[in-house]
Amino acid sequence: MLIHADANAFNKLLEGKGTFIVDFFATWCGPCKMLGAVLEKVAPEIPYDILKIDIDENVKLAEEYEVMVVPTLLFVKDGEIIHRESGFFSKDKFRALVQAHMQ
Structure with missing residues (x-):
């Protein structure tokens, strides 16, 4: 699930036991928008939350x-x-990263 989060939400999750992914992005960033589309498509396939954190906020x-x-x-x-x-990467590379580091 994609969750738009702030520092408080991130720190609360970091204190707990669990597995999640953090996407630091900016609304003005082209590669961020492209990766955001990848994450939206892949998020339902993985059992981990993806926190989206806007670096400008x-x-x-x-x-x-x-x-x-x-x-x-x-x-x-x-x-x-x-x-x-x-940086930006494809759905396949994202799935490979999840499999390599989160399993």
Whole structure:
């Protein structure tokens, strides 16, 4: 499920036990829009929530996690970031990333 979140929601999830993906994006970013379309299509197929965090609305959070490029995805398992991936990629690559890092 895609969830538009802010720093509070992200920090609350990070404190808990669970697995989720964070999409740091910007509304003005072309590759972010393209990846957003990929995530919308693939989200129903995966058992993990995808938090969408707008870097312009959550500047401190983006700085804290050293997001220098958008889009940037963080793969989180039990409060620990286990993988980071930046830039646009296809549905197949996203599925492969989920399988490699979240299983």
